[in-house]
Amino acid sequence: MRPTWWRGSADLTWLVALGAALWGTDALLRAPLAGALPAASIVFWEHLIIVVVLVPWLPRAWRAFRAMHPRARAAMVVIGAGSSALATVLFTQALMLGDPITPLVLQKIQPLVAALGAAWLLGERLRRGYWAYAVPALIGAWLLAFADPLDVGVRALTAALLAAASAVLWAAGTVLGRYVGAASAATPWEITVLRFAVGLPAALAVLLVSRGPVAVSPGQLPPLVALALVPGLLGLALYYPGLRRTPAARATLAELAFPVTATVLGVTLLGGTLTTTQVVGLVVVAVSVTALGLRERSRRPVVAAAEVTAPGR
Numbered sequence: 001m002r003p004t005w006w007r008g009s010a011d012l013t014w015l016v017a018l019g020a021a022l023w024g025t026d027a028l029l030r031a032p033l034a035g036a037l038p039a040a041s042i043v044f045w046e047h048l049i050i051v052v053v054l055v056p057w058l059p060r061a062w063r064a065f066r067a068m069h070p071r072a073r074a075a076m077v078v079i080g081a082g083s084s085a086l087a088t089v090l091f092t093q094a095l096m097l098g099d100p101i102t103p104l105v106l107q108k109i110q111p112l113v114a115a116l117g118a119a120w121l122l123g124e125r126l127r128r129g130y131w132a133y134a135v136p137a138l139i140g141a142w143l144l145a146f147a148d149p150l151d152v153g154v155r156a157l158t159a160a161l162l163a164a165a166s167a168v169l170w171a172a173g174t175v176l177g178r179y180v181g182a183a184s185a186a187t188p189w190e191i192t193v194l195r196f197a198v199g200l201p202a203a204l205a206v207l208l209v210s211r212g213p214v215a216v217s218p219g220q221l222p223p224l225v226a227l228a229l230v231p232g233l234l235g236l237a238l239y240y241p242g243l244r245r246t247p248a249a250r251a252t253l254a255e256l257a258f259p260v261t262a263t264v265l266g267v268t269l270l271g272g273t274l275t276t277t278q279v280v281g282l283v284v285v286a287v288s289v290t291a292l293g294l295r296e297r298s299r300r301p302v303v304a305a306a307e308v309t310a311p312g313r
Helices: 013-023 026-034 039-053 055-067 070-097 102-121 130-145 154-183 188-210 218-244 248-254 257-268 276-296
Strands: none
Touching: 013 218, 013 257, 026 039, 026 070, 026 218, 026 257, 039 055, 039 070, 039 188, 039 218, 055 188, 070 102, 070 154, 070 188, 102 130, 102 154, 130 276, 154 188, 188 218, 257 276
16 A cells, blocks of 8 residues: 555655655765675675565566566566666776766766667657757766866776766666556566566676675675665665656756765765866756756657557567
8 A cells, every 4th residue: 555645745756856865875885885895796785685675575576577568578677687787886886996976976967868768769759959958968977077077097987987887777777667667567666676686686697707706794784785775775666656756857857866965975974076177067967957857847848758558469
């Protein structure tokens, strides 16, 4: 049964913002672990802990998976293996190489990537005005990624590319999740359960290929549990139901809670700093994405939605 605050609210933008703010706490927990464990080990334990918690819901999620059309099942596998397991490994590795702020804030390019993916996979049309928002956001992302945007070192470039790759995979997960939700009878909670259940064997495969350690010390378990359950499971558990009751353009604005939280925690608690050009980049990205969200609420949005129907059998 859904709680009262869910049934009685016509709009859940605040829930999207709360879930996004929880994502912003990720680096606070992940950065210390990244200094002691390989990225693949951290991501494997994240998925293992979450799947253990979700065991009571696995049978229902498995039934929903079996009832899906083969294309929806394939999309679900990509979400779990790519958007959950591989993307998180890349993101963790980016934190190991870069500063604690930039990889997180670079995730704000996700709406731009998701719009391109939706145009390609879901038939949504991008009007010409879309690029007036996308190009400044990408320039801002470049300024944000590097302390000196005209003198880019190999380490900083690698960290930025890893963070951008994780953003692309997470954006793909958003598009494919929208497809699965429209093309099947699976609920947002069942999709969340399947995301981690499919991601667990993929995370194990990455761990085995990279030959990382499976065992962790007793002192590393509490931060791993907190990382898995707070920005991981709880963040998604709040975000997905909120997204279902929130217009996409408004959700994009609410998701600004993610980089704001990440930046504040990175500067105050993790010793992160931003150069002048990085601050400019952060402002440009935030303004571009906010302006895009406001434009999408107008009578002539730059992304024309298409109806997604279940594929024929």
